Amino acid sequence: MSDVTYILVTGGVGYIGSHIVVELVNAGYTPVIIDIFANAVKATDNGRPVVIERMEKIVDKQLIYHDIDILNKSALDDLFAKYSFYAVIHLAGLKAMRESINMPIEFYKVNVFGTLNIVECMKEHGVNNLMFSSSGSVYGTPQYLPIDEKHAVGGCLTPYGKSKYFIEEILRDVSKAEKNWNIILFRYFNPVGSHKSGLIGEDPRATNLMSYVAQVAIGRKPHLSVFGGDYDTHDGTGVRDYVHVVDLALGHIAALKQFTTKGGLKIYNLGSGKECSVLDMVRGMEKASGKKIPYKIVDRKDGDVGSSYSDATLIQTELGWKPEKNYEEMFEDLWRWQKNNPEGYETANSI
Template sequence: MSDNKCILVTGGAGYIGSHTVVELVNAGYDPVVIDNCANAVRASENGRPGSIKRIEKIVDKKIIYYDIDLLNKAALDDLFAKHSFIAVIHFAGLKAVGESIEIPIEYYKVNICGTLNLIECMKKYQVSNLVFSSSATVYGTPQYLPIDENHTVGSCTNPYGKSKYFIEEILRDVGKAEKDWNIILLRYFNPVGSHKSGLIGEDPQGTPNNLMPYVAQVAIGRRSQLSIFGGDYDTPDGTGVRDYIHVVDLALGHIAALKKVSTKCGLKVYNLGTGKGYSVLDMVRGMEKASGKKIPYKIVDRRDGDVGSCYAEVTLAQTELGWKSDRNLEEMCEDLWRWQTKNPKGFQTDNSS
């Protein structure tokens, strides 16, 4: 391994992490993945996640992987002693909004304490470049649209969003105290789709928390119909509008961010989205076109905390990172449908050999 290209990817077996690992290899980096598989299905052999095996097939290269929990400080210390990282991309953490409301203490412990352990190890081993996986949830209820990076943050509606906000604040303080640190906070909007190969994609356990995996499961017959929460919003068709971004575009945003931290940029914040709003019904129609299936749905009551519209202003990322999303709604749905049809049981589908 070429140590001058060695990148630590925490949570690299997950949905966004796995796609980013592929793009890291494509860009000439040497990713080292750690994951405790809380959000990923394990393979049946050697304890390696199914996503890592699929990544290796895509890039035709062995991926260094460790089963490490960020709460295990000793294991993390050993890892940093073994590799000379030039930067860290930090995805690891619990991520389900609904679950965070039910078990908030676990979310704060895992997401915040895990990040603190990571920061302490980075400082000890003089690794000062960090790209953090944040979220548009830090904005709370939009005060204006599109949402730019100057929008107020902190009025989060759930513990998951609060944990991301608290970590952002911690990293801001680190950046002020440690002048040699370079930190980029990437605020994601709504990732969808999968890799063109259909080998890796979003594999929710149990009932999907996000719209599009649920829609895809209805299309393939795993679920009978979709419940749309709210049909009376002040939007073109009454359903909620969100900024959906292809996961490969999102992954490429991390490559752009890595290049930025290498320029000694200090602390920067960027939205990663398309800048376009798509309604729930837009997404349903997109999946119907991609799948050739009729997707039954019913309109039900709104959920507490949901807003009518939320989409990004993305000019800053375009200007300063030289990055923009290139994949449209049709491609998002086509790639998601390819993943769903090739992997009806997610990573437990045995088609990777």
């Protein structure tokens, strides 16, 4: 590795992006963050995003960041002209699955067109190494379990999932046409937890299970609504695959070594490969927090499936990555973040 190896991280102040940036620095890379800072409130005296200062505290190093929208092709061109990027980790985009049902045009515009802008800039500036944050939602309703990378894709249940699937197809075509490109598609399952420091974590306004659970534990929500209690699972509630966000971030570090082999497209599930129900997650958070988490069983949501979890064998075999953190650490780290930052970065202070 040269003295400075620049890695562009789009969406680098988001939940997953911030943890990837920290691990990139720890591994000796120099991340260049772009984001629109929608969830990283500029609350410091000098107007800098709190999340940037939090990350800098963790890595004890000043970070490079730019306020750039991936829909702004001109600004992206200027950025690519300024830095000689070794690789791009593309995370930026809209991600709320339920919201995408009501806002499909916006999701397709940001996620698909934004990715096309990134890919065009990469081609124009001779950058051929790309990691894309796809999603386990591209598999749709599981045809078998656990889900491996050979499972059929495209039967997506939301516009969010479809946008990820469409981008995957675009990148497949790019790989076929551009033989010198290295592309890795990571199909994320459900990241949970936070950095051990409790300085960075997920915005509590996120519309996923554990954000709600944590908000109930801290007393900001009265109870959790559990959608469906009659699935064919061990306790009747939905079963999913959860992975610690730091483990997920480390998967990207392992994958950077893959780019030493020139050419081709690889697909990896990034999950724990373990199945855990909604009520299992509630009980785990109760233990970590010492708080009772009230819940109510309500009707299923349209499009939800009873069980969905990954086979993560391929990434373990080819990249030597496997989850290192157990579920207990996941809950403890999430609770530390939630307890110290009940409103996330919204009212957070400088460190």
